[in-house]
Amino acid sequence: xxxxxxxxxxxxxxxxxxxxxxxxxxxxxxxxxxxxxxxxxxxxxxxxxxxxxxxxxxxxxxxxxxxxxxxxxxxxxxxxxxxxxxxxxxxxxxx
Amino acid sequence: xxxxxxxxxxxxxxxxxxxxxxxxxxxxxxxxxxxxxxxxxxxxxxxxxxxxxxxxxxxxxxxxxxxxxxxxxxxxxxxxxxxxxxxxxxxxxxxxxxxxxxxxxxxxxxxxxxxxxxxxxxxxxxxxxxxxxxxxxxxxxxxxxxxxxxxxxxxxxxxxxxxxxxxxxxxxxxxxxxxxxxxxxxxxxxxxxxxxxxxxxxxxxxxxxxxxxxxxxxxxxxxxxxxxxxxxxxxxxxxxxxxxxxxxxxxxxxxxxxxxxxxxxxxxxxxxxxxxxxxxxxxxxxxxxxxxxxxxxxxxxxxxxxxxxxxxxxxxxxxxxxxxxxxxxxxxxxxxxxxxxxxxxxxxxxxxxxxxxxxxxxxxxxxxxxxxxxxxxxxxxxxxxxxxxxxxxxxxxxxxxxxxxxxxxxxxxxxxxxxxxxxxxxxxxxxxxxxxxxxxxxxxxxxxxxxxxxxxxxxxxxxxxxxxxxxxxxxxxxxxxxxxxxxxxxxxxxxxx
Numbered sequence: 001x002x003x004x005x006x007x008x009x010x011x012x013x014x015x016x017x018x019x020x021x022x023x024x025x026x027x028x029x030x031x032x033x034x035x036x037x038x039x040x041x042x043x044x045x046x047x048x049x050x051x052x053x054x055x056x057x058x059x060x061x062x063x064x065x066x067x068x069x070x071x072x073x074x075x076x077x078x079x080x081x082x083x084x085x086x087x088x089x090x091x092x093x094x095x
Numbered sequence: 096x097x098x099x100x101x102x103x104x105x106x107x108x109x110x111x112x113x114x115x116x117x118x119x120x121x122x123x124x125x126x127x128x129x130x131x132x133x134x135x136x137x138x139x140x141x142x143x144x145x146x147x148x149x150x151x152x153x154x155x156x157x158x159x160x161x162x163x164x165x166x167x168x169x170x171x172x173x174x175x176x177x178x179x180x181x182x183x184x185x186x187x188x189x190x191x192x193x194x195x196x197x198x199x200x201x202x203x204x205x206x207x208x209x210x211x212x213x214x215x216x217x218x219x220x221x222x223x224x225x226x227x228x229x230x231x232x233x234x235x236x237x238x239x240x241x242x243x244x245x246x247x248x249x250x251x252x253x254x255x256x257x258x259x260x261x262x263x264x265x266x267x268x269x270x271x272x273x274x275x276x277x278x279x280x281x282x283x284x285x286x287x288x289x290x291x292x293x294x295x296x297x298x299x300x301x302x303x304x305x306x307x308x309x310x311x312x313x314x315x316x317x318x319x320x321x322x323x324x325x326x327x328x329x330x331x332x333x334x335x336x337x338x339x340x341x342x343x344x345x346x347x348x349x350x351x352x353x354x355x356x357x358x359x360x361x362x363x364x365x366x367x368x369x370x371x372x373x374x375x376x377x378x379x380x381x382x383x384x385x386x387x388x389x390x391x392x393x394x395x396x397x398x399x400x401x402x403x404x405x406x407x408x409x410x411x412x413x414x415x416x417x418x419x420x421x422x423x424x425x426x427x428x429x430x431x432x433x434x435x436x437x438x439x440x441x442x443x444x445x446x447x448x449x450x451x452x453x454x455x456x457x458x459x460x461x462x463x464x465x466x467x468x469x470x471x472x473x474x475x476x477x478x479x480x481x482x483x484x485x486x487x488x489x490x491x492x493x494x495x496x497x498x499x500x501x502x503x504x505x506x507x508x509x510x511x512x513x514x515x516x517x518x519x520x521x522x523x524x525x526x527x528x529x530x531x532x533x534x535x536x537x538x539x540x541x542x543x544x545x546x547x548x549x550x551x552x553x554x555x556x557x558x559x560x561x562x563x564x565x566x567x568x569x570x571x572x573x574x575x576x577x578x579x580x581x582x583x584x585x586x587x588x589x590x591x592x
Contacts, residue, residue, distance in 0.1 A: 008460070015418060015463040016425075016440070017456055018448040027460060033519050034461065038407045041477050044484065051479030052486055054307045054337070055293040055535025061336050075200035081432035088427050091439050 003031045099124035101583070104172060104266035104320035105347075111171040118151035118171030122215055125173045129217070129264045132587050135245060138259035140178045140188055140236050141219040147173065150215050163213040168327055170213035175265040177256050178219035179226055180206050180311070181300035189302050190224040190234040190252075193430045193450030203300025204335070205269055205311045205328045212327045217265050221255030224452045225421065226273055226304045228252050229524050231280075232515050233454045240511070241284060242584035243551050247508035250280030256314045257284040262587050267315040267324050271301060273308045274409055275503075275528025281314055281540040282503035282554025285581045287321045287571065288314045292561045293535035294339035296325075297332030305416035306337075308409075308532040318541070318572040322346035325564060344565045353569045357391030360496040366402035367501030367527055367556075375546035379553035380502050383543035386577045387500070387570075397492040397499065401484045402530060408485065409529035410522055411465050411478035417455075418462025424450060457518060486534040489558075498570055499558040501527055503540045507551035527556060537564050541571045544579040552581065 008028050012019045019027065073086070082089040099107070099121055110116045126144055133139060154163060154171055163170060176182065179189050181199040183206075188194045202210065209216065223233040231239045231254025239254045241247040242262040249258040253270030257280035260268050270277040272290035281288025289312045296311045303309060313324035326347060331340040363384065368377065388394060426432035426446035433449055436442035451459070465474035492499060504524055514521045531538045540554035555574075559567045582588075 003464075007464075011460050011464045011467065014467060015456075015459050016422075016443040016447050017451075017459065018444045019456075023453075023456075027457060030457065030518055031461060031464070034410070034522075037519055038411060038474065041404055041407050041411075041481055044401070044404055044481050046477060046480035046484070049480040049483050051476055052483035052533075053479050055486070055533075056337055056339060058337070061333075063333070071200055076428075078200065079197055079429035081426060081430070081434065090427055091437055091442050093439050 003028060003035065100128045100263040103317050104315060105317065105323060107266055108169060108172050108323070112165050114165070117155045118215060119148065119155055121171060122147050122151040122173050125217055125264060132262050132264060135240060136242055136258050136262050136587065137237060137239050138220055138255040138262065138264060139175070139218045140190065140221050140255070141186055143185060143216055143218045146185070147215050147217050154213070167213035168323060169209065171215060172213070172266055173215045173217050174209060174267045174269070175217045175220050175256070175259050176206060176209070176269045177222050177253050177271055179222060179271055179302050180269060181302065182206055182216070182219065185219065187219065187302070188236070189226070190222040190236060191451065191455070192235040193424050195235070195431065197429050199300070201300060204297040204332050206300065208328050209269070220253070220259055220268060223252035223254070224455050225302070225417070226252040226271055226276055227417070227454050227458055229275070229279060229521050230509070230515065231255060232511065233452055235452055238511060240586070241508050242587045243285065244508065245586045246510055247551065248283065248511055250283035250508060252276040253280050253314065257281055257286055257288070260284075260286055260314055260316060261584050267313060267320050269311055269324070269328070270314045271309060271311050272532065273304050274413060274532050275525045277312045277314060278503050278528050278538055278540040278554065278556060279525070283508035283552065285542045285552030285584065286314050286316060286540070287318050287542065288312065288540040289321050289325060289564065289567070290531065290538050291325065291329065291564055292537045294337055295537070295562065295564065296328050297330070297335040297338045299332055299334040303420040305413040306420060307416060308413060318568055318575050319347060319350060321539070322350055322568045341562060346565055346568055349565045349569055350572045353573065355391045356387055356570065356573055359392045359498070359570065361387060361392050361394045362397035362492050362496030362499040363394055364397050364399045364402070364492065364499060364501055366399050372502055372505045373507070375548045376502050376504070376506060376553050379543050379546055380555050383541070383555045383574060383578060384500060387574055390573055390577060395496055397495055399488040399492060399530065401481060401488050402526065404481050405485050405530040405533060406523060406526050408478040408481040409525070409533055411474050412482060412533070414458045414462035415465050415475050416462070418459045418466060421455070421459055454518070482533045485530050489530070489534050489536060493560050497559070498563070498567060501556055503527060503554035503556040507546050507549045507553060531558060536561060537567055539567050539571050541574060542581055545581070550585065
């Protein structure tokens with residue numbers, strides 16, 4: 001299976017990236033190399049194998065529903081590229 | 096002042112605790128050393144000279160500064176931390192343009208624990224952007240050089256941590272290890288680097304790359320130093336639901352409980368000692384194994400049959416998790432934003448394209464592809480199934496042995512620029528470190544000497560079952576005292592002040 005130019009463009013849109021034509025070409029070639037290598041996984045028989053998604057056994061951790069205030073608004077807004085002192089400011093979404 | 100810097104963390108903390116040295120003297124010695132070497136090595140992204148000196152003075156003036164008694168395990172000891180760990184009030188860049196001006200309003204738990212133990216933080220260390228890389232060349236702040244040979248990489252992604260400690264700028268550092276990022280740079284720079292069991296150290300405040308693989312650990316010049324740091328940072332934390340609620344052993348005290356390796360069985364996986372490993376690396380590691388046998392260890396062959404497929408499974412898992420984790424960088428709440436973009440989606444896209452470097456974009460793209468509709472089963476699920484097989488290989492091997500030994504990496508440090516244009520070749524350097532992250536196991540890189548052709552350090556990887564850090568450290572401690580002692584790194588020796 002080869003990844004086409006159009007597929008690289010489609011994935012870039014899903015990943016919210018803008019790629020130059022040059023970068024699309026480069027990534028296309030590199031992805032095919034890397035995926036050829038990844039496809040060696042198909043040599044491994046895994047039909048009856050349960051996937052392992054995390055090395056620890058997760059259990060749901062419950063805690064009391066207590067209201068806490070860890071940080072104040074100013075501290076959380078301080079790193080925002082744009083804020084109005086109360087909220088994050090984003091580009092207009094609805095026309 | 097160099098005399099102070101060449102001491103071990105264990106020895107400097109004893110002298111500080113005894114009042115033989117002031118915290119300010121020790122911090123000044125480190126800052127002088129950093130002034131001398133930083134222009135050539137470039138280990139730091141952000142130096143914290145003023146804060147470090149102020150903290151030291153405060154601690155020296157009993158009763159006036161932060162109230163940390165001298166009995167605390169790291170009282171006055173200067174250390175440094177990889178710039179992926181959040182530090183309150185000090186910018187945390189992750190080696191990325193995206194976070195060049197990001198100043199967290201909280202400390203990572205591991206950082207908080209260092210501070211509570213009395214450590215003085217000298218600064219934030221260079222790294223591959225978002226910990227994605229094996230050479231520290233993917234930093235938006237320029238590469239770090241290997242103190243043993245300035246034309247070589249220090250390894251990665253914790254290359255700044257490795258270089259700073261190897262060059263005696265700090266007594267120890269924290270790194271993070273997602274696929275080898277503590278162990279491989281430790282190996283390349285002649286350090287002891289320990290990736291703890293997944294869940295041993297809280298990841299709260301560690302900027303996530305691949306959450307099911309990431310783990311924080313110590314990078315030091317001796318095994319005892321690593322044991323001291325691990326004891327400080329380990330333990331359960333309610334803010335990280337994957338941190339395991341298990342007691343933290345007294346690792347430094349455990350070192351004194353064993354005198355030789357009698358009764359210990361070391362498994363040697365054929366897959367780690369065969370083709371594809373440089374002869375000089377095999378030779379150095381073999382000599383260390385021979386030393387272990389002289390000390391009473393019994394060596395047996397074991398097999399980890401899925402080793403050849405671990406890198407492929409690892410990169411799918413890592414890239415898939417990365418694509419999801421890095422979706423948070425949207426130019427809204429923190430980090431870089433392209434202020435020119437007028438429309439929301441375009442703002443996301445142009446912000447992320449300018450904020451992320453090429454390797455990060457490559458991994459986000461591949462991860463997005465692997466998780467995209469129609470491909471999920473073929474890539475992510477398949478990789479997770481192979482991950483299970485890799486874990487089972489280790490579990491079976493540990494039926495026959497107590498620890499596993501093999502090289503950390505197939506080569507010694509490679510040249511700057513040598514592999515940077517060929518991502519797949521770079522990924523394949525992780526073949527012996529990736530499997531542990533997939534399985535969650537702890538592993539330590541122990542310097543076993545200099546390779547005979549390159550003259551560069553070689554690391555032996557000691558791997559143990561989950562939560563066997565105490566045993567791994569004991570084995571490493573006994574071997575360390577029977578292996579060649581490394582000299583001052585050759586690349587910076589001429590800069591001795």
